[in-house]
Amino acid sequence: MAELRLDNVIKEFGEVRVIHGVDLKVQDGEFVVVVGPSGCGKSTLLRMVAGLEEVSGGEIHIDERMVNRVEPKDRDIAIVFQNYALYPHMSVRQNMAYGLKIRKFPKQEIEQRVNDAADLLQLGEYLDRRPNQLSGGQRQRVAMGRAIVREPSIFLFDEPLSNLDAKLRVQMRVEIRQLQRRLGTTSLYVTHDQVEAMTMADRLVVMNAGVAEQIGTPLEIYERPASIFVAGFIGSPSMNFVEGRIAADRQSVVIGQDFSIPLPQVTDAIQADQPVTVGLRPEDLHLTQESPDEASLPLTVDLVEVLGADTLLHGQVPHLDTLIIARLSGVPQVKNGEVVHLAFRPRRLHLFDRDSGKSLYYGQNAA
Amino acid sequence: MVENNRWVKFSSHLILLLGIAAVVFPIYIMVIATTHTGPALQRPPFPLLPGDQFFENMKLVLGEGLSTAGAPPVALMMFNSMVMALGITIGKIAISLLSAYAIVYFRFPFRMFFFWLIFITLMLPVEVRILPTYGVASSLNLLNSYVGLTLPLIASATATFLFRQFFLTIPDELLEAARMDGASPMRFFWDVVLPLSRTNIAALFVILFIYGWNQYLWPLLVTTDERYYTIVMGIQRMLNVSDTVPVWNAIMTTAMLGMIPPVIVVLLMQRLFVKGLVETEK
Incomplete structure (x- = not known):
């Protein structure tokens, strides 16, 4: 176990420069997920921890040891690759035992560890098969097994589920997480799938263009995204963004021509007449009747997507040139072309600086 | 679109049969010739049915050889050819595997320069550079030796190139997984790259063995001592006799014996050979 x-x-x-100075501390036994769009440098970061890429600057420590110049095999790390990287000519047993064999473990212990891992992963009956005789999920388990038998102090996962079909992905997601809990091994997990990231992580690192935009628990990141990028990346469908401006009295924000949303609380972070980007999560919008008492947005519906439990409305709001998506629970009777009125709680509002994209305000501050 | 017409069927089979006959007939003649005496072959018409001289002919060529034609017994020539063919094949495969491995998996100065240098030699087959190569072999005292027969033919751009292309298809993650597992470069080569190249090696083995076995010009130049004659040049020497008639029964028997080893190699390796040429096992 290690930090x-x-x-x-x-x-x-x-x-x-593809990674611009990332600071991160993974506690002993913690499961940290690095998430970001492709090309954001998340895999490169993982490969640097593994020792497969050289570090150009900064330091990587495992416990108290600086490992920048330590060979991958001496870092006490195991990695699960996206395409599993199983040796195609070796049986499952040989695949799992290979690392131990090279490290000159006694035969009996290799046998013991491989069998234990196979039991844990329910691979017992496949031990003598070749990787090409296994299904995707089984190969994935073998790749895990190869990591487990070494009993490393850190597990690294490089998008391990992206080659699986959707159903298996959900199942393996749970299995990996349970396994990691049981073994208590410090883990760093890279993915581009935000659902995987949200569900699996103890803590989440959202990366964008080589920078760790935000590090925090999944809920923190969902509720208090630090920037437009994080807000747009986490959550599905992604957050609606509209251009707005702070009113002169700093008590409300105006979007569109004259639609004013009162702010629950005034903070020093915002200034009068400041141009801002207003963020609204689709799930925070709900249908309402038009009334003078409550602020509501008229939405001309272009498309209704019924998901079963939820319904997505896509449409336009007059004077806003962006597409707005609302996620409503159940199946409301709404037709294409119809105009509905959407309301939201001001407390669920996010404000971002229009130039820097940094978060200025989230309604929940007020709580 | 394939027409299922009786005439199409008939004519396509006819063409195939004619093609087979064109290939098989000379071999049939050769086999027949091994079973007759020399004079019987000289006298027209040429016999088309087997005779009874097979074992006599065998005894003649295997044991005694044709001293009149300056050819040693076939057994010795077969042995020489075998040494040369195996030497060239194994040497070529070993050298090209290692050089391709170096070029693909190691970063060293002038890596691409060396690759192109090897690649350029593709344009220079043995026949083109035969005189300078002979010069080098002779000043190294390699004439009339097994080393002289094999060594100059071992460097092979074709095989190096082939293995390079194959190694490039091995996913990088395998190398990385092996590095995480703690395998040294040679360990990775031995435990992963080599087993994965199995079918390619088999395919090359067949091609190179036949190439080595059929070498003619180079052994002709580099050997003057009968003890190092190979079977291909032996056959030619038997034909080139002055002032007397070629001993056709012995020549044909020798030719037939000379055909056997390549046939055996192809038969033994054909499954792997086809696999190696057709698919890359992943």
Whole structure:
């Protein structure tokens, strides 16, 4: 068991800097997920921890040891690759035993550990098969098994579920998490799938363009995204963004022509007449009757998507040139082309600086 | 669109049969010739049915050889050819596996330069560079030796290139997984790359063995001592006799014996050979 610490880690490929100084501390036994769009540097970060990429700047520590220049095999780390990287000519048993064999473990112990891992992963009856005789989920388990038998102090996962079909992905997601809890091994998990990230992580690192935009628990990141990027990336369908402006009295924000939303609380972060981007989660919108008492947005519905438990309304609001999506529970009777009125609780409002994209305000501050 | 017409069927089979006959007939003649005496073959018409001289002919060529034609017994020539063919094949495969591995998996100065250098030699087959190669072999005292027969033919751009292309298809993650497992570069080569190249090696083995076995010009130049004659040049020497008639029964028997080893290699390796040429096992 170990603690992993990244201090201002930088990666450059030639002239191009792809990771701009990431700080991260993974506690002993913690499961941290790094999530971000493709090309954000999350895999590169993981590969640097594994030792498969050189670190251009900063330091990586495992417990108290600085491992920047330590060979991958000496870092006491195991990695599960996206395409599993099983040795195609070896049986499942040989695949799992290979690392131990090279490390010159006694035969009996190898046997013991492989059998234990196989039991844990329900691979017992497949031990003598070749990888190409296994299904995707089984291969995934073998890749896990290969990591487990080494009993490393840190597990690394590089998008391990992205080659599986949707149903299996959900199942393996749960299995991986349960396994990690049982073994208590510190883990760093990279994915581009925000559902995976939200459901599995103890803590989440949202990366964008080589920068860790926000680090926090899944709920923190969902409720208090630190930037437009994080707000848009986490949550499905993603947050609606509309341009707005703070009123002169700093008591409300105006969107569109004259639609005013009162702010529950005034903070010093916002200034009068400041241009802002207003963020509204689709699930925070609900249908309402038009009334003078309550602020509501008229939505011309373009498309109704019925998901069963939920319904998504896509449409336009007059004077706002962005598409708005609302997620309503149940199946409301709404037709294409109809105009409905949407209301929301001001406490669920997010405000972002229009230039920097940084979060200025979330309604829940007021709580 | 394939027409299922009787005439199409008939004519396509006819063409196939003619093609087979064109290939098989000379071999049939050769086999027949091994069972007759020399004079019987000289006299027209040429016999088309087997005779009874097979064992006599065998005894003649295997044991005694044709001293009149300056050819040693076939057994010795077979052995020489075998040494040369196996030497070239195994040497070529070993060298090209290692050089391809170096070029694909290691970063060293002038890596691409060396790759292109090897690649360029594709344009220079043995026949083109035969005189300088002979010069080098002779100044290294390699004439009339097994080393001289094999070594100059071992460097192989084709095989290096083939293995390079194959290694490039091995996913990088395998190397990375092996590194995490703690395998050293040679360990990775031995435990992963080599087993994965199995079918490619088999395919190359067949091709190179036949290439080595059929070498003619180079052994002709590099050997003057009968003890190092190979079977391909032996056959030619038997034909080139002055002032007397070629001993056809012995020549044909030798030719037939000379055909056997490549046939055996192909038969033994054909399953792997086809697999290696057709698919890459992943």
